[in-house]
Amino acid sequence: MTKHTPNLKAAKITGGVASKLSHDSAHKHVSGTAIYIDDVPEPAGTLHLGLGLSTVAHGRIKSMDLSAVRAAPGVIDVLTAKDIPGENDVSPSGMHDDPILADGEVLFHGQPVFVVLASTRAEARSAARLAKIDYEELPPIIDIYDLDVETARQVTTPMVLKRGDAAKALASAPHRIKGRMELGGQDHFYLEGQVSLAVPGEDDEVTVHCSTQGPTETQHMIAHALGVPNHAVTVEVRRMGGGFGGKETQANQTAVLAAIAAKKHNRAVKLRLDRDEDMTATGKRHNFAIDYDVGFDDEGRILGIDYTYALRCGFSADLSGPVGDRALFHCDNTYFYPAVNARSAPLFTNTVSNTAFRGFGGPQGMVGAERVIDEIAFAVGKDPLDIRKLNFYDPMDKRAGRDVTPYHQKVEDCIIQRIVAELEESCDYAGRRREIAAFNANSRFIKRGIALTPVKFGISFTRTDSNQAGALVHVYTDGSVHMNHGGTEMGQGLHMKVAQVVAEEFQIDIERVKITATTTGKVPNTSPTAASSGADLNGMAAQNAARQIKDRLIDFAAETHQVPKDQVVFLPNRVRVGNQEISFNELVLQAYTARVQLSAAGFYKTPKIHWDRAKGMGHAFYYFAYGAACSEVSIDTLTGEYVVERTDILHDAGRSLNPAIDLGQVEGGFIQGMGWLTTEELWWDGKGRLRTHAPSTYKIPLASDRPKIFNVALTDWSEAYEPTVHRSKAVGEPPLPLGLSVLHALADAVASVADHKVCPRLDAPATPERVLMAVERMKKVAAK
Structure with missing residues (x-):
């Protein structure tokens, strides 16, 4: 944000709630200056991963000859399931049915079987194609339209909704129609594909820059795969080039593989999928x-x-x-x-x-x-x-x-x-x-x-426990505000909306609120940015944090100037205290000098909801x-x-x-x-x-x-x-x-x-x- 000199006589703040503002990064999007994961400067010695994908839809791996892969130019290492130090699973459902790398059996065409670590991305991807894998092919189930739902295999427990006696109502209805509709799936086709950059730290620490809608879930998956506590892993994302749900769980595999390789070799590692790999190896809308x-x-x-x-x-x-x-x-x-x-x-x-x-x-x-x-x-x-x-x-x-x-x-x-x-x-x-x-x-x-x-x-x-959010708000002594929350920005304007909520609460111009990258190191235990809940949850959490600070400022002003609290009123970029007005900046500096806390962690949980x-x-x-x-x-x-x-x-x-x-x-x-x-x-x-x-x-x-x-x-x-x-x-x-x-x-x-x-x-x-x-x-x- 640029330095801002407020107009203390303005009737309204600029950019409060209900203002028609452009996306905070719109000018960066069109000028190419917005920083995505692939734009983050790579640390010296960064290595790159390439995926080795299954060539059959269903089969047992009889043998896997990776000698040509290892001997290829630029190759540093080849990792398989046995190289995963912790749990070989990225299942968000807790069913342990989603391996990071296939181990003994492959279950779909394009399933990652191994990864190649090389000096360049081109070398890694080229080497991955040299593998010789012998499969015992098994009959695959590809489509659902001919399956009998009564006998077909199901991946999880189905649900039934029932109210009234439908069978009786159907039997007695004057008219009755039966039919079937076939409905296709959809690829997310985000502009930015799956990408992660893992940077190893001291001891068991690792920081992963990841294009993910769920930084906390990605953090947990990395920790489980490495066999370390959650606090050892920091996941950060400033923005995504689109998500649409495709980076809620699907980002985890890319992040985990980069982190495993980074910790094994103590060097930064990046994995970025190209469009074909992304569409082949990541999930889609269900048909x-x-x-x-x-x-x-x-x-x-x-x-x-x-x-x-x-x-x-x-x-x-x-x-x-x-x-x-x-x-x-x-x-x-x-x-x-x-x-x-x-x-x-x-x-x-x-x-x-x-x-x-x-x-x-x-x-x-x-x-x-x-x-x-x-x-x-x-x-x-x-x-x-x-x-x-x-x-x-x-x-x-x-x-x-x-x-x-x-x-x-x-x-x-x-x-x-x-x-x-x-x-x-x-x-x-x-x-x-x-x-x-x-x-x-x-x-x-x-x-x-x-x-x-x-x-x-x-x-x-x-899922009831996902209906919660946290936020962190700092007010600095010059009256500028730093905002962080658990939601992620994928082009939908979430950060701008939450910033508007904070600006409205303090009655300051939007330029004074700094939007910062989402990180598990600032706001922990976040819910994924999904279910259309980003602004609802994180906006309320940020409002809660801002109100805590605002309440402290009101208490301070009332006590200092010996006026009732209801005579401390926040106006555009200023505060009326009794019969006088001072700038927001001046009040903040006075409060700091009096040792008033100018930082707060906010929290919100959605009320009323329950589900059996x-x-x-x-x-x-x-x-x-x-x-x-x-x-x-x-x-x-x-x-x-x-x-x-x-x-x-x-x-x-x-x-x-x-x-x-x-x-x-x-x-x-x-x-x-x-x-x-x-x-x-x-x-x-x-x-x-x-x-x-x-x-x-x-x-x-x-x-x-x-x-x-x-x-x-x-x-x-x-x-x-x-x-x-x-x-x-x-x-x-x-x-x-x-x-x-x-x-x-x-x-x-x-x-x-x-x-x-x-x-x-x-x-x-x-x-x-x-x-x-x-x-x-x-x-x-x-x-x-």
């Missing part, structure tokens, strides 16, 4: 097979529903249990189910272990809910939006009790009706629906479609965030190609801490969700080899894929139902499912080929090939 059985009345009101959410977990548990849980938590989206039975099926496959991804299973749960709504709409011959509104949660309808989720939590803050009504009017949904019908009637090959879909997203970790997984009951979420999107598309029925013509979004961020950053999160989340459901296709061949492992074969949305007309707004009237930090709401994950509007607009366009007679059952990702195949199915329906 799902969603089976549904829904009963409904003549109007389209849901009476009972049964879901099975089968997810491809890969070879180990990782975070698949809680991901499957959260899918079930969101199988209702914004809809009330009078009777429901929903279960997860976390299935084992010989593929990379899937992991956290923005939304953490919630978006997959919503996909199932929205498919069911479409099925009902086609069955009763109504606009899907009418069926959505008919089935919304309605806390005002006390007699019917239409405010209880499948996990028995009441929805007390439901504002989806108002959001949808405002968006429906502002985007002229009804008028455009009529225009699209007229267009399609007169267009032979190009068809248009429109859909308006809602979002209700639960905010909290479902075995019973499937509890208050799983502190509150809900809401939003809605309306998208219009056009498809070419001869090729399956399509264009997103227009998208309108209205999203709920409560009292936004920073509307500029939050709007960016909504826009980016929507595009990422759209990409997941349309163009991003993960494809493994019969031998378990990921064939879409580079930008040449894996298609994330381009700037040219954005909607031609893109209108995005935050609600200007909502606020958090609970006392969150300044009544703001989380905005990291909730916008991603807004991309569902594009999938359903595509389905609407496809359905027009058969005059909306049947549900097109468009699976995702809805690539042009899938759209074309769905069009051909509709043509057959139309011909009958």
